[in-house]
Amino acid sequence: MKKLTVLSGGMGGAKFLQGLLHGIATGRLPGVSPDAQVSVIANNGDDWWVHGLKVCPDLDTVMYTLGEGIDPVRGWGRREETWSAKEELAAYGVEPTWFGLGDRDIATHLVRTQMLEAGYPLSAVTEALCRRWLAPRYGDRLRLLPMTDDRVETHVAVDDEASPSGLRVVHFQEYWVRLRAAQPARTVAMVGLESARPAPGVLEAIGEADVVILPPSNPVVSVGTILGVPGVRDAVRATDARVVGLSPIVGDRHVRGMAEQMLTSIGVEVSAAGVGLHYGPRTAGGVLDGWLVDERDRAQVARVEEGGLACAAAPLMMTDHDATAAMAAAALDLVTGR
Numbered sequence: 404m405k406k407l408t409v410l411s412g413g414m415g416g417a418k419f420l421q422g423l424l425h426g427i428a429t430g431r432l433p434g435v436s437p438d439a440q441v442s443v444i445a446n447n448g449d450d451w452w453v454h455g456l457k458v459c460p461d462l463d464t465v466m467y468t469l470g471e472g473i474d475p476v477r478g479w480g481r482r483e484e485t486w487s488a489k490e491e492l493a494a495y496g497v498e499p500t501w502f503g504l505g506d507r508d509i510a511t512h513l514v515r516t517q518m519l520e521a522g523y524p525l526s527a528v529t530e531a532l533c534r535r536w537l538a539p540r541y542g543d544r545l546r547l548l549p550m551t552d553d554r555v556e557t558h559v560a561v562d563d564e565a566s567p568s569g570l571r572v573v574h575f576q577e578y579w580v581r582l583r584a585a586q587p588a589r590t591v592a593m594v595g596l597e598s599a600r601p602a603p604g605v606l607e608a609i610g611e612a613d614v615v616i617l618p619p620s621n622p623v624v625s626v627g628t629i630l631g632v633p634g635v636r637d638a639v640r641a642t643d644a645r646v647v648g649l650s651p652i653v654g655d656r657h658v659r660g661m662a663e664q665m666l667t668s669i670g671v672e673v674s675a676a677g678v679g680l681h682y683g684p685r686t687a688g689g690v691l692d693g694w695l696v697d698e699r700d701r702a703q704v705a706r707v708e709e710g711g712l713a714c715a716a717a718p719l720m721m722t723d724h725d726a727t728a729a730m731a732a733a734a735l736d737l738v739t740g741r
């Protein structure tokens with residue numbers, strides 16, 4: 404296999420990609436050529452505008468993580484960060500004070516916003532930013548594509564007694580960063596998704612791939628958003644590539660983040676089997692050929708198989724690059740039958 408395409412969210416997807424690239428570089432992935440090309444189609448439905456800057460959290464998490472610029476403790480933003488600009492904005496009383504961009508990170512956002520305002524599409528801006536972070540390390544063996552150049556912003560409805568509808572709709576960032584996903588999400592809406600067009604290269608990356616991988620990213624607000632861009636789900640359903648996913652739910656809990664809240668909001672059972680069957684087999688209208696669950700969820704394998712998917716259990720905790728590479732190998736094994 405020479406072409407691998409991954410539909411990625413932020414932290415979970417980025418960590419998986421680190422292990423995948425490590426596995427390729429060390430020859431540990433069955434049937435994958437050492438010079439294989441990885442195309443990452445990243446969710447950009449978490450995006451928002453703040454302080455006049457265009458923020459693309461998942462694109463930046465993937466870019467900084469794979470480019471070794473990420474803060475390893477926070478898992479987002481730049482390492483060796485300082486926060487003077489944030490403090491200065493707070494001193495002016497500028498809202499929102501709950502959302503911080505570090506000083507180094509602001510430089511990335513200035514470049515992105517200036518280029519967008521000069522008329523470049525987000526995909527071209529992303530390519531330009533990756534010339535610093537990814538090209539020196541991976542050359543043309545790694546490409547990062549936003550799912551769309553169009554504006555898509557995820558919103559979440561939460562309970563609000565003071566509102567006549569009993570609900571209040573907040574931007575995804577407010578739900579996650581300010582509310583810490585501590586309240587139930589009643590509904591999730593991706594504003595702009597229905598009229599978004601896949602960014603250049605997205606449909607080709609799916610159509611020309613040897614294997615398409617759904618990493619253990621959030622199935623609703625990461626992978627679900629990417630699949631929701633008109634044309635993307637159909638491309639995944641139609642590709643000659645095998646399509647395999649890895650469960651972000653382990654032991655009926657998310658490993659981190661808010662997949663539990665998001666799955667509940669769309670009425671999907673919070674379990675490895677629940678997510679696999681939600682994606683569904685390509686033979687019955689879904690997007691997968693195979694689904695890998697954690698060894699703790701081995702008892703769910705039969706149910707997933709009955710639902711029409713190849714399924715296996717393996718350790719799915721991304722504790723280090725070797726463990727994650729082994730996960731990628733097991734996922735490829737499942738659908739390529741080596």
Ligand code: GDP
Nearest residue numbers: 412413414415416619620621625658659662721
């Ligand atoms: P986000 O955009 O930063 O939320 O990141 P993603 O959507 O790419 O990934 C979030 C998902 O990664 C969560 O649902 C987690 O449960 C999952 N996750 C994080 N670490 C691990 C891990 O070590 N193993 C597994 N199986 N899932 C993980």
Ligand code: CA
Nearest residue numbers: 412413449461
């Ligand atoms: Ca995200």
